[in-house]
Amino acid sequence: MALVNLIVALALLQFFVFATAVGKAREKYGVAAPATTGNEMFERYFRVQMNTLELLIMLVLAIWMFGFYVSANVAAGLGAIYLVGRGIYFFSYVKDPKKRSLGFGLSAGPVVVLVIGALVGAALGVMHHP
DSSP, X not given: OHHXXXXXXXXXXXXXXXXXXXXXXXXXXXXXXXXXXXXXHHHHHHHHHHHHHHHHHHHHHXXXXXXXXXXXXXXXXXXXXXXXXXXXXXXXXXXXXXXXXXXXXXXXXXXXXXXXXXHHHHHHHHHHOO
């Protein structure tokens, strides 16, 4: 599970980097807090951060459960794909939101697999050890 925890730590660090980019974009594009609208470029950075937060919540819980019930190595591999996908998503969304599909797929797909695997693994665990 150490590898799973390493991936989780990297995902949290990646989210921190995205949040920092939002702060810099806020300053660069003159969007004073607490506003979240007012400049399209700022809004792109902000949406990446919020969309990442939405997936990150599912990733963290699902990767731990999948790692515990199914396979820590497979969980870590799926998490690594998520990290690459989120990086692609960040750069493509900021450049042109219409071109975010690859990054979205590479990050959301692994999360879906992790959630389903965690659900199946937990259900089988309950059936074998009620």
